[in-house]
Amino acid sequence: MKRRTFLHVLGGGVAAFAARKPLFAAAAQAPADQFFVFVHASGGWDVTLWADPRNERKGIVEPASTENTDPAPITRWKSTKLDGDTDTFQILAPNDVALRFGPGIGDLYDLRHRLTVVNGLAMNTVSHPDGTAFSATGRHLAGGHSPASSIDVAVANELGTGQLLPDIAIGFPSAYIGDRLDRRAIPLRVANAGTISKSLARSDIYLNDDDRAAVTALLSDEAHELAGRSTYPETFERVRSQEDALPRLLGNDLKNAFTAKALTDAYPQLDYKAKYIGQGALGAAFAVEAMKRNLVRCVGFALGGLDTHNQNYKQHAHTQQELFGTIATLVKLLDVTPHPTRHGAKLADHTHVLVFSDFCRTPQINLSGGRDHYPNNSALVISPRFKSGRAFGKTDEAQLLPADAGLAFSDGPRPISPPDLLATFLHAFAIDPRTYLRDGEVVHEMLV
């Protein structure tokens, strides 16, 4: 073979290898000791009760009032006259931050200095699955399926593959799409945090841990040998990597730490008996414990009960109060939990929380006394990488629809959309958004 031909063939081979290389390009520059918590407030929240508060009748906006809401359990509800015998709430407008809240914010109000609020998110959908997928992946569903990976998978793929459990999704709408991501970033999905422990539990009455270790070692060897014979070795190697992880997962220490009882005992500060989202609090406890043990990179969990079309809207503010109360407690726990690898640092300094919902609820009250789905949304970020105590984006006064955010988008004035928020979130950790997102523009104004 002539030298030129040889170099040409060699160059083609290298190019082909590069094209098949998994997408971990940003890992070298990105911080590898950060933790991420993603919360799906499932059902669609009423933003006028927390992030984008309204307490006046204007346009089609009918505010929460004593006619449609039960204010008794809402600790931040201070009444003010709406009309006649009807009261509404006073907007919480603290002097120390550029944020305004409705009473649904609950105890998270005390941490307002650390909150970054995004309002007027253009959802272009009023479907639960579609809104959820759009918020988590930046893409609308295609044929009922998510066409892109979710934010937790992207972060786990870049920063989490060295962890034993890169991505845990507890009822969280994770999506792992494509064949170029690291297989270790496949989210472990469970319905609730207690299930993880159940799946790992083994009785020692018949076979013991040593027996199981011998079985998994044998299976790992078998998978490796089959990979050498297979046309598709990566399939067997993937099984092998899963087999190799099993003994560490099945260790007694791990099994016992993640039972529902162990978690509730370890973190009694969380309200597991909250009326509407009590069970979801276990996800927050799991997140803190798993991060403290440096086992995970991302934990996603769902806090639900926000779909209130009928008379159940009366409890919506209460549900929000529980939701944000859980997040406030989570942040306070992170404040007192040491970082597992940074000596002297606390978890809160290196943990980044993103909270989103499917969409928001209609500004008007329907004939059943509830609010239906509406193509606007808000989101919440608690992260040292984001400018806190501020809100970005806005909605119009009369219709609560997303309005020009006043930001310098390259395609002209427009509202913020979920892909913008996700792109900004990835960029904050030196991850190239274009690797994972088709749409979205980094909003540099949000970042410190």
Added chain:
Amino acid sequence: MVPTEVYLRAYLTWFGGLAPLDAQNRARPRGLFDAWDDYLAALGLPDYKIDLPRQTQSNTLMLATLGRLGEALCVRAAEHDLHQKQPLDQRVVFAFDVPKGAPTDDEFAARFDVLHRTFLGYPATLGPPDRVARFHALYAAVAARHAGAKQPLTPDESAWAAVCTALVQHPEAELY
């Protein structure tokens, strides 16, 4: 990966054509398993009660969950077939007699072949050359570990249960 139902159907068929609730009832005593409802999402199945869609990728937790079920059913089968000394034609999985004392290579190979055909669908002699030896080593290690211990199964029965547990989770069983 194939749909989770395929794995579950295979498990139910291997262990005597069980209905799902039969499998749950059989596997549950002594904490070997819980209820199906506890594992829907962990197994990758959709859970419509909480709007969780089907999982499209296998993962370690799924493997651990199937492993828990597989071990439970293998142990129960060893209890039923071997410990209760069922007649050969009424055995579910271990359709062979257990030799007295440690099996020789040939004795092990003949019995392993029965299990290999059940779980992987072809004779063990057609598999990779050192597979039988590898499983025999597993058998011997487990039997030695359980020797002298007071347990519900004899050391040999425990060892056959371990071999079954390995075969039921074998990469070929999972991928084909």
